[in-house]
Ligand SMILES: *[C@@H]1O[C@H](CO)[C@@H](O)[C@H](O)[C@H]1NC(C)=O
Ligand SMILES: *[C@@H]1O[C@H](CO)[C@@H](O)[C@H](O)[C@H]1NC(C)=O
């Protein structure tokens with residue numbers, strides 16, 4: 001029955017809109033996971049916290065904070081119609097199992113941390129990625145979104161924790177996307193309005209802040225090109241080409257190297273963050289797309305009362321922009337990072353010691369940016 005209906009629809013679409021649309025319909029029929037029928041209009045998305053960067057520790061470490069989430073990521077999710085639950089780093093594996101049963105997607109935010117930090121951002125990411133993969137394998141639709149360092153985390157995890165990235169220089173760089181010829185075959189851009197595609201491809205609206213890049217050669221070298229589709233590339237200040245958007249071919253996993261949340265919510269000056277009406281509109285497209293994906297997940301918290309215990313509203317962001325952070329506001333957390341003895345994980349320390357990362361110079365004092373970049377690039 002479904003097949004007949006699909007065929008009729010395909011023919012009608014072919015007549016009405018031409019071969020491109022009909023082809024996409026048929027393509028999507030082949031991927032049953034992406035035919036999700038569920039519509040959840042109360043989506044709840046988890047955002048992974050991360051350890052304080054060096055400079056944040058200098059500014060806020062004395063206040064007892066040990067992890068944070070930049071508020072712009074929270075607003076990015078909320079502004080598209082979802083609620084946010086913070087996900088703590090440095091927790092036992094069962095914690096991630098328990099929290100994700102209730103969530104409709106996870107966002108890996110950008111930031112500045114190392115992937116080799118024991119029981120930090122990347123280790124939490126490993127748990128989340130594995131669980132999300134298992135859900136999707138079982139037909140339980142579960143999107144994961146990575147922005148900047150979060151995009152690099154996705155590819156790092158897909159490469160089984162190999163340091164696959166290239167050093168590059170793309171700080172304060174505003175760029176249009178150079179789309180691949182077949183980018184419309186991706187789920188992310190298949191139904192993007194032409195107006196959005198025009199803005200993204202012709203105006204320097206994407207805000208780049210990274211000193212690591214993932215290249216197509218890196219994807220090939222680590223066996224990632226079979227499972228991931230590259231939709232666009234860009235060039236850093238030195239003309240080195242890097243991947244700016246990807247998606248997983250079988251799971252609803254998406255990664256972007258730039259920062260749409262900054263166009264809408266971050267105001268640090270002289271950092272090349274476009275706030276034009278077009279830039280904001282294009283940025284909002286990515287938020288809407290991700291939350292639309294989250295609506296295809298039917299996970300629920302057992303009750304509103306239990307959701308209330310976990311939701312980000314239990315915390316108040318602080319005005320970190322006053323201390324010249326490039327984040328206007330951050331949710332700062334304390335006591336969420338258990339020490340290794342408490343977790344009985346002390347022996348795990350350094351297990352991924354060769355995998356390094358310090359990227360996405362986000363939480364950096366404006367005046368110290370140049371010094372810090374030099375320190376980490378040359379130091
Ligand atoms: C990662 O590990 C899995 C399971 O051990 C393996 O199937 C896969 O090929 C590995 N991928 C890479 C990129 O090394
Ligand atoms: C990633 O690719 C770039 C060039 O595309 C190369 O210079 C670099 O060595 C690669 N990195 C790794 C870890 O393979």
Ligand SMILES: *[C@@H]1O[C@H](CO)[C@@H](O)[C@H](O)[C@H]1NC(C)=O
Nearest residue numbers: 172173174175204270271272
């Ligand atoms: C902003 O980025 C553009 C490239 O799109 C570059 O030409 C310009 O110099 C950059 N401005 C600053 C202040 O970095």
Ligand SMILES: *[C@@H]1O[C@H](CO)[C@@H](O)[C@H](O)[C@H]1NC(C)=O
Nearest residue numbers: 114116117118353355356357
């Ligand atoms: C992580 O990698 C960086 C860069 O190689 C290194 O400086 C740092 O000591 C490493 N940290 C750990 C905990 O291994």
